[in-house]
Amino acid sequence: MLAILVFLPIAAFLAILFGAPARLTALAAAAVNLALGLYAVFTWQCACWSFSLPVLEKPAMNLAFGFTDGMSVIMVLLSVIVTLAAVLSGKAPEGREKLYFGSSLLISAGALGAFAATDLFFFYAFHELALVPTFLMIGMLGRGDRRDAAWKITIYLGLGSVILLAGLVWLANLAGTYDIPTMLNAAKSGALKIDPVAQKSIAALLIVGFGTLVSLFPFHSWAAPAYASAPAPVAMLHAGVLKKFGLYGLLRLAIPLVPEGLQAWLTPLLVLLLGNILWVGWVTISQKRLDRMLGNSSVMHMGYIFLAIAALIAFPENPLARSAAIVLMFAHGISIALLFSLADRIERSTGTLDLQELGGLAKAAPKLAFLFGIGAMASIGLPGLANFSGEILVFLAAFKSYNGSSGLGPVQITCILSIWGVVISAVYMLRAYRSIFQGPAVKATESARDISFFGRIPAVLLIVALFAVGLYPNLLLNLLNKF
DSSP states (O other), X not given: OHHHHHHHHHHHHHHHHTTOOHHHHHHHHHHHHHHHHHHHXXXXXXXXXXXXXXXXXXXXXXXXXXXXXXXHHHHHHHHHHHHHHHHHHOOOOTXXXXXXXXXXXXXXXXXXXXXXXXXXXXXXXXXXXXXXHHHHHXXXXXXXXXXXXXXXXXXXXXXXXXXXXXXXXXHHHHHTOOBHHHHHXXXXXXXXXXXXXXXXXXXXXXXXXXXXXXXXXXXXXXHHHHHHHSOXXXXXXXXXXXXXXXXXXXXXXXXXXXXXXXXXXXXXXXXHHHIIIIIHHHHHHTOOBHHHHHHHHHHHHHHHHHHXXXXXXXXXXXXXXXXXXXXXXXXXXXXXXXXXXXXXXXXXXXXOOBGGGOOOHHHHOHHHHHHHHHHHHHHHTOTTSHXXXXXXXXXXXXXXXXXXXXXXXXXXXXXXHHTHHHHHHHHHHHHHHHHHHSSSOOHHHHTOOOOOXXXXXXXXXXXXXXXXXXXXXXHHHHHHTOO
């Protein structure tokens, strides 16, 4: 059934190309995939979710999908939730419905294929598939400096992908296979032993490759311009889902296969993630447009997930670090998708996202103000919402192996410094909310329309996910503890 999940968006895209109603077809495919994703949560250990089709004999390559563990299930669930919300949120320019909805489906298919693939080649290839419609959507249907943004994201991610490919091919040659479960089992049993010197080189390639895809500082400058220029579905799917591919790859491949190599780069990684949280955080405060602010905010919050990964690198036996990273990946994906969706509604209603041209919107659009307020509180880390659960787990994971007699270690010091990021998040998000919704109405907001009933559906879908995981994080943690 995983093959259906991955290829249904592609089939829907082809149907749209040959004349099927674009929006209706995309909605149907996204709704069916959400139902399959929810069903997978309860049945993922069933053999029915495995699929393998031989593609090449030497070297052996298979178009293979499967749930290696609960992390794959959670990332697929994130993908299908955000996909349906993105399709529901989008309003295609007249005459561009095929490109608009078809490209959204291809981005979703690329993310689903990458998270579900159990063959290293297709793990990489599906992610690359998603970059093509991303480039087209930003370059052709974006706003502002859309062409520059499209080329910038393509060049950055293209270079990152080439570096990543070198590391993945090196790993596959050492392991003698492209099958990911076989590689992981060999490393776990001790059958696959990689020389520490080679590990350090491979780890460097994977950190830079995956890190560029995740917008790790200083390889991050593509993200904010791209998200600010992108149509709403692209910003939602890329920032919310596809960007998690790099984090997923580090957790799935780098940590189990080259642990010593990653430990050699731990200190530089801690410095870089502080760059995400503190440097980019200050940059976010200075933004004058909501779309730019949200783009930089997305980059900033990647630092917290890297902190959990760093805690796992430093203490591989840490029982919280992996779970913390995955829960926060899910939480951030849902919350940033919600904020980009509502930012698009604000722009459609007022004609601008410039914070200095907005004000008093809550009077004309109270429902929109309420929904955006929930998204803002989630981003800040308000208790009861999923981001709070993820961030608390990250901070606990950083101190899980703390030994009072030996003092604070590099991970604990980094964690203490990164807590200032919570304050920074509160500053820019609350200031933006006040600028947009509070105070007297201005020209842009006097005649603004409130969000419609159907417009609220994607926001409610995402908010339900935020509250569900925020109030009961074991919904995800139980998946991670089942093997």
